[in-house]
Amino acid sequence: MKNPKDGFIKGRLRSIRFALRGMFLLMKTEDSIKVQLFVATLVTGAGFYFEISAVEWMFQIVVIGLVLVAESLNTAIEKVSDFVHPDYHKKIGFIKDISAGAASFAAVISLIVAGFIYLPKIALLF
Numbered sequence: 001m002k003n004p005k006d007g008f009i010k011g012r013l014r015s016i017r018f019a020l021r022g023m024f025l026l027m028k029t030e031d032s033i034k035v036q037l038f039v040a041t042l043v044t045g046a047g048f049y050f051e052i053s054a055v056e057w058m059f060q061i062v063v064i065g066l067v068l069v070a071e072s073l074n075t076a077i078e079k080v081s082d083f084v085h086p087d088y089h090k091k092i093g094f095i096k097d098i099s100a101g102a103a104s105f106a107a108v109i110s111l112i113v114a115g116f117i118y119l120p121k122i123a124l125l126f
């Protein structure tokens, strides 16, 4: 929570500290984020192995970020949903489904980008 006595710089530094703690919590506690980080590590390895271009690296890093951000926000929405309504409710189900849908959009886009980068390179191996 914001401390009204904090100046601009102190307030910003406090926010960065909370945000870094949030990143750490996601990586430590959420299986979905651990899986995405594992996949990100694998494709980073693939990037070095296939010596992808600078533009391909940029696309790859952007879609890795997109997936991590979408998955993190999906997790946050699930947590809020469970907090405000721990019992079964049709609307909570709908909210969680569309939130998961957002993460799926990111995943599908990342697969398409991975296909553009790696399929031609994999095809050359055969």
Ligand SMILES: Nc1ncnc2c1ncn2[C@@H]1O[C@H](COP(=O)(O)OP(=O)(O)OP(=O)(O)O)[C@@H](O)[C@H]1O
Pocket: 032, 075, 078, 085, 086, 087, 088, 089, 090, 092, 093, 094, 096, 097, 100
């Ligand atoms: N309280 C609820 N009321 C109605 N439907 C729910 C509720 N909780 C979960 N669901 C349904 O179950 C699905 C999975 O919800 P859950 O919270 O387990 O997400 P998850 O994607 O399995 O979580 P995780 O990211 O931890 O793997 C939701 O998309 C929704 O359809």
